[in-house]
Every structure is written in structure tokens, then in C-alpha cells.
Amino acid sequence: MNKPYVLGIDIGGTNTVFGIVDARGVVIASSSIKTLKHADFNDYIDELHTEVTRLLKANDAEDKILGIGIGAPNANYYTGRIEACVNLPWPMPVPLAQTVSEKFGIPVAITNDANAAAIGEMTYGAARGLRDFIMITLGTGVGSGIVINGQLVYGHDGFAGELGHVIMKRNNGRLCGCGRTGCLEAYCSATGVARTAREFLEIRSDDSLLRQLPLDSITSKDVYDAAVKGDKIANEIFEYTGNILGEAFADFTAFSSPEAFVLFGGLARSGDLLLRPLRESMEKNMMKMFKGKVKVILSELKEADAAVLGASALGWEAGKANTAPSPVAMPTQA
Amino acid sequence: MNKPYVLGIDIGGTNTVFGIVDARGVVIASSSIKTLKHADFNDYIDELHTEVTRLLKANDAEDKILGIGIGAPNANYYTGRIEACVNLPWPMPVPLAQTVSEKFGIPVAITNDANAAAIGEMTYGAARGLRDFIMITLGTGVGSGIVINGQLVYGHDGFAGELGHVIMKRNNGRLCGCGRTGCLEAYCSATGVARTAREFLEIRSDDSLLRQLPLDSITSKDVYDAAVKGDKIANEIFEYTGNILGEAFADFTAFSSPEAFVLFGGLARSGDLLLRPLRESMEKNMMKMFKGKVKVILSELKEADAAVLGASALGWEAGKANTAPSPVAMPTQA
Numbered sequence: 001m002n003k004p005y006v007l008g009i010d011i012g013g014t015n016t017v018f019g020i021v022d023a024r025g026v027v028i029a030s031s032s033i034k035t036l037k038h039a040d041f042n043d044y045i046d047e048l049h050t051e052v053t054r055l056l057k058a059n060d061a062e063d064k065i066l067g068i069g070i071g072a073p074n075a076n077y078y079t080g081r082i083e084a085c086v087n088l089p090w091p092m093p094v095p096l097a098q099t100v101s102e103k104f105g106i107p108v109a110i111t112n113d114a115n116a117a118a119i120g121e122m123t124y125g126a127a128r129g130l131r132d133f134i135m136i137t138l139g140t141g142v143g144s145g146i147v148i149n150g151q152l153v154y155g156h157d158g159f160a161g162e163l164g165h166v167i168m169k170r171n172n173g174r175l176c177g178c179g180r181t182g183c184l185e186a187y188c189s190a191t192g193v194a195r196t197a198r199e200f201l202e203i204r205s206d207d208s209l210l211r212q213l214p215l216d217s218i219t220s221k222d223v224y225d226a227a228v229k230g231d232k233i234a235n236e237i238f239e240y241t242g243n244i245l246g247e248a249f250a251d252f253t254a255f256s257s258p259e260a261f262v263l264f265g266g267l268a269r270s271g272d273l274l275l276r277p278l279r280e281s282m283e284k285n286m287m288k289m290f291k292g293k294v295k296v297i298l299s300e301l302k303e304a305d306a307a308v309l310g311a312s313a314l315g316w317e318a319g320k321a322n323t324a325p326s327p328v329a330m331p332t333q334a
Numbered sequence: 335m336n337k338p339y340v341l342g343i344d345i346g347g348t349n350t351v352f353g354i355v356d357a358r359g360v361v362i363a364s365s366s367i368k369t370l371k372h373a374d375f376n377d378y379i380d381e382l383h384t385e386v387t388r389l390l391k392a393n394d395a396e397d398k399i400l401g402i403g404i405g406a407p408n409a410n411y412y413t414g415r416i417e418a419c420v421n422l423p424w425p426m427p428v429p430l431a432q433t434v435s436e437k438f439g440i441p442v443a444i445t446n447d448a449n450a451a452a453i454g455e456m457t458y459g460a461a462r463g464l465r466d467f468i469m470i471t472l473g474t475g476v477g478s479g480i481v482i483n484g485q486l487v488y489g490h491d492g493f494a495g496e497l498g499h500v501i502m503k504r505n506n507g508r509l510c511g512c513g514r515t516g517c518l519e520a521y522c523s524a525t526g527v528a529r530t531a532r533e534f535l536e537i538r539s540d541d542s543l544l545r546q547l548p549l550d551s552i553t554s555k556d557v558y559d560a561a562v563k564g565d566k567i568a569n570e571i572f573e574y575t576g577n578i579l580g581e582a583f584a585d586f587t588a589f590s591s592p593e594a595f596v597l598f599g600g601l602a603r604s605g606d607l608l609l610r611p612l613r614e615s616m617e618k619n620m621m622k623m624f625k626g627k628v629k630v631i632l633s634e635l636k637e638a639d640a641a642v643l644g645a646s647a648l649g650w651e652a653g654k655a656n657t658a659p660s661p662v663a664m665p666t667q668a
Binding site: 131132146149151153154155156158161162163165166169170171178179180247251254258287288290 | 483505586593
């Protein structure tokens with residue numbers, strides 16, 4: 001193959017990270033620009049093109065890129081656009097795939113961050129060989145990418161896989177960033193864990209290492225550190241979090257009966273503090289026919305490379321898509 | 335095509351109904367035998383073969399059957415077996431697909447009733463042309479068949495799509511037939527509606543036509559009849575049921591973002607008594623990005639023919655599957 005690489009681009013609210021990736025998932029080289037520097041989207045694309053070209057030249061990779069994959073918030077695989085995103089400065093919708101494809105002369109496919117993570121895990125990571133799994137990203141929010149029969153689930157409108165927003169508490173649930181109450185994300189994200197800590201500390205009176213910190217500044221990392229030191233309340237916060245995740249996973253299993261859940265993100269690195277109660281709760285809450293069948297495993301992608309790897313995995317798909325109709329944006333001059 | 339028909343077989347707890355179906359979904363002829371008559375599975379298959387052969391001869395359809403599709407409780411598409419079912423008299427698992435295929439010399443595929451209904455609806459009914467929809471059967475229980483990207487979702491083990499058993503009430507939920515509490519099925523099946531009626535009548539003191547009936551004998555049909563006559567409690571029972579279904583549909587949408595939910599079964603025939611609160615609740619409980627996008631429609635298959643049509647639709651797939659590996663059981667003499 002004379003085009004042995006793909007380019008992965010991860011557009012975050014702060015940085016846009018991009019990297020050249022080979023077929024085994026090695027990030028050959030990577031760099032980044034600031035996402036918010038340009039209020040004009042075309043100026044942003046110009047700088048991205050300049051910096052990517054510089055990276056390609058420095059690594060003798062010009063004309064060796066098969067396709068470009070982009071992960072971005074609310075990016076729609078079908079339309080190739082970012083439909084709406086309050087964290088990006090450009091007028092919505094942003095015609096991302098078409099613009100990048102025209103600028104670089106390379107096929108482009110885009111999707112949201114969690115879907116990119118799922119494809120990355122399937123291509124290079126813990127989900128290699130799995131045809132049915134659900135990727136769950138436990139970061140600031142709870143994201144998901146669902147793979148069924150070897151294919152990512154985009155749904156009718158391209159927005160499937162919003163599992164952070166299934167309702168876990170139908171009464172008296174916490175307000176979620178989406179405007180509704182009781183969502184999984186309001187409990188089981190890093191911010192959800194911090195909220196649980198504040199609730200526990202307010203409601204209870206027993207001692208805790210966490211009481212040494214200002215209530216409003218407590219993070220999930222603080223809870224982790226206290227739990228590792230044997231703090232009772234901190235451990236119970238992980239118990240509470242894992243329990244809700246397990247309830248959710250039991251319901252998700254009734255939907256698509258996956259072989260595994262693959263966890264990614266800061267909270268997933270809590271290890272057995274989270275995994276033990278999660279697995280126990282999942283098994284306890286599952287239908288009998290599913291018990292003992294579903295694995296909960298951790299991502300095998302390096303945290304620093306994961307976003308670029310995830311996006312890049314979609315580049316292989318884009319590069320192989322030669323036939324219309326396809327959600328892949330093809331450069332018109334190609 | 336010299337084999338213009340398929341055979342659909344629906345194995346129920348009481349009757350086994352079978353019919354010859356053409357490509358447009360017309361049931362050319364149908365008949366039935368008693369499912370429970372034979373404790374020996376092979377005796378059952380012998381009688382089924384005799385009666386099907388009689389039907390084929392009478393309709394000049396011998397050698398014109400492309401494939402056989404079977405819908406049966408807990409039938410697994412991948413293994414071709416009924417894995418476990420308390421309502422059938424034979425030792426489990428039952429090697430259904432292989433046995434029927436050998437006996438008839440015709441390719442056979444099997445799945446459970448709700449999945450068969452989904453395939454039937456996609457092949458001949460309200461879901462023609464839809465690539466992403468969720469079939470919900472509201473009968474004695476709540477069944478589901480999920481179609482994503484034009485394909486039925488079987489999941490890793492063949493048992494995906496148990497949406498009647500997602501948990502809608504995490505606290506103080508009703509006991510479900512599956513042994514757990516709070517399942518959708520415990521509220522939104524025909525029996526669930528009858529249970530709601532008993533609860534409402536016990537807890538409340540206002541008058542109702544339903545109070546003229548012995549509490550334990552009230553059925554969902556009784557509730558429907560009273561509601562049509564303007565009975566307040568009966569109407570509120572439908573409101574309560576539709577509300578829970580709408581909450582569930584909002585969550586299902588966050589999973590696979592379907593174009594439509596297709597409803598089938600006795601309760602679905604309640605019309606706007608159920609559909610109005612269901613649609614209102616679904617829209618109210620949905621994430622903003624999905625609002626106004628998802629249709630709730632009714633099955634277009636005739637109730638009497640639906641089970642046979644659903645099963646038969648799988649027969650086309652079985653008939654076209656000539657390559658191994660495939661979940662379709664092929665007769666060895668073929």
C-alpha cells in the first residue's frame with residue numbers, strides 16, 4: 001500500500017490535536033493547535049492545514065495519508081457537520097468534513113468523541129475482534145459508542161449512543177447539563193462523583209478525609225485519593241457510583257446484549273474501587289439469561305494518544321470509501 | 335422464481351400456526367396444530383410435517399417453498415435452538431432449526447416472536463423502507479425487536495432486544511415474571527394494565543365503572559371499555575401506562591435513535607387512549623436533540639396473520655442464505 005498512514009484529528013474545546021497513525025495504531029508523530037484562536041472557521045482550517053502539512057513534511061508522510069478521521073463534539077457522521085456545540089466559536093452548523101476534505105484533497109469522515117473512541121478501541125485496542133460491545137467514556141461527562149455486529153450504531157439521524165442521558169433516577173434526580181434530571185451522567189461522570197461527595201458530606205456527620213477540603217472544590221480525584229487511603233465515605237461514594245453504573249449496564253445489556261463494556265476516561269482508572277461494585281451491581285440487576293456473560297474491561301489505548309487514535313481509526317474507513325452514496329466527504333478534485 | 339413462497343411457523347404455548355406466504359405478504363393458506371399434544375419433540379415435528387405437507391398439497395405449493403421461518407419463545411437465531419422455555423413440554427434446548435430443516439429438506443431460520451414481528455413489519459408492514467426502528471409488542475408481556483441499519487439486532491448471544499425488562503421503577507417496583515422488580519413489562523403489558531387497575535381501585539375511593547367487576551378478574555379490555563365510556567379512573571390508567579411507555583421510549587431513543595417505534599398487540603389497539611399520553615410523555619422526556627424526530631406508529635399487519643407473516647419473513651432470509659457460516663440450518667441432503 002502506497003498510502004500506509006491515516007491522519008487523526010481530535011477537536012476539543014481547548015486544543016485540536018492531530019497525529020499521523022500507522023495500521024498498527026502507532027502514532028508516528030503528533031502536534032496541536034488552539035481550537036479557540038480563530039472566530040472564523042476558515043482561518044482555523046487554514047492554520048490546521050499549515051500545521052498538519054508541516055508535520056507531514058517533517059515525517060516524510062506527504063502523499064501517504066489514506067484518509068482523515070475527525071472526532072469532534074456533536075459531529076454527525078451522516079451530514080459531515082458539527083450540528084450544534086456551545087463550546088466552539090464558529091457559526092453552527094459547521095461543514096467540517098467537506099471543508100477539510102477540499103482543503104487537504106483527502107477523504108474525510110467525522111463523528112463524535114465517544115464514537116471515535118469506540119472505533120479506535122475496535123481497530124487498535126481492547127475491543128479488537130469484538131463485534132458487539134459498548135464503549136463508555138467516563139470523563140467530565142458520560143459518553144458512549146455502541147457497536148453492533150461490527151458496525152458503529154449511528155441511528156436514523158446520526159446521533160445514536162447518548163447513553164450518558166438515560167434516566168437513572170426518575171424521582172428527585174439531579175439536574176443534568178442536558179437540562180433534564182436524573183441522567184446517568186449526573187451521577188457517574190467525574191463531576192457526578194464530585195457531586196455525590198458533596199451530597200454525602202452534607203447529609204452525613206461521620207468523619208472523612210474529604211472534610212479537610214473546601215466542599216465546593218472537591219474533585220473525583222480527591223475522592224479517589226481519599227478512598228485509596230481507606231476513607232470510608234470516599235469508598236462508599238465509589239460504591240454508590242459503581243452501583244448506578246451497574247444498574248445502567250444491566251439495562252443496556254437487555255437492549256443490545258453486548259459481549260463487553262469497554263471503559264475509558266479518568267474515572268475508569270479508579271480500578272477496583274469502581275469496577276468491583278460496578279460488576280457486582282451489573283450481575284445483580286441483570287436478567288438471568290445474561291448473567292455471567294458480559295465482560296467489563298478497560299480501554300487499552302494510551303490516554304495521551306487515545307483521542308487521536310480514535311479519530312484516526314475512522315480515517316481508514318474514509319480512505320476505503322470510494323463509492324457514493326457515502327457519509328464520507330470526498331475532495332472534488334480527487 | 336420457481337420457489338415463489340415461504341412457510342411461516344409460529345410456535346405458541348397453545349397453538350402452532352403455519353401458513354404459506356407469497357412475496358407481497360399474502361397468506362395463501364394457513365392451518366394449525368396443538369403445540370402441547372406431544373411430550374416427545376420428534377412426534378410433534380412428525381405431526382407438523384404431516385399437516386404442513388397436507389396444506390402444501392392442497393395449495394399446489396409443494397416444491398415451491400424457498401425457505402421456512404419460525405417464531406418461537408426464546409428461539410435463538412444463532413444457535414437455531416429454543417434454549418429454555420417453561421411453556422413448552424420438550425427437554426431443553428430444542429434443536430428446532432436443524433430438526434425442521436432435515437425433516438422438510440428446506441432451509442430454516444428461527445427467532446423469537448417479537449423479532450419475527452419486527453422482520454414481518456419491515457418486510458410487509460408499517461416499517462417497509464425504515465432502516466432504524468424498534469418494534470414493541472404489547473401483549474401479555476412486552477416484547478421488542480430492534481432494527482438498526484436495516485438489520486435485526488441479535489447481540490452477542492442472540493438474545494438482544496429484551497426491552498420489556500429494562501427497569502422503569504428502581505424503588506418499590508412491581509414484581510415481574512422475570513423474577514426482578516420494576517420492569518417495563520410489569521406496567522405496560524396487558525397484565526400490567528390490569529395490575530394498575532387493581533392498584534388504582536384499591537388506593538383510591540372515587541367511583542368507577544370498574545368497581546362493578548370483581549377486582550381480581552379485571553382485564554386490560556375491561557379498562558379499555560370503561561375508558562371509552564368516559565370513566566375517569568380507566569382514562570387515568572391509560573395515562574399512567576402511556577406515561578411510563580413514553581419515558582421508556584425516550585431512553586430507547588438515546589440508545590439507537592430510531593426513526594420510529596412500531597406498536598403491535600392488543601394494547602396497541604387502544605388508539606389515542608394510549609397513544610396520546612405515550613407520545614406526550616416521550617416528547618417531554620426526550621433529550622432536546624431528539625424531540626419531534628421520532629414517530630410512534632401502529633403495525634399494519636392483520637392481527638390474525640401477523641405471527642405467521644412475521645415468521646415467514648425470516649423464511650426469505652433463510653432461502654437466500656447459501657453460504658456458510660450462517661445461522662440458517664440447511665438440510666444435509668440439499
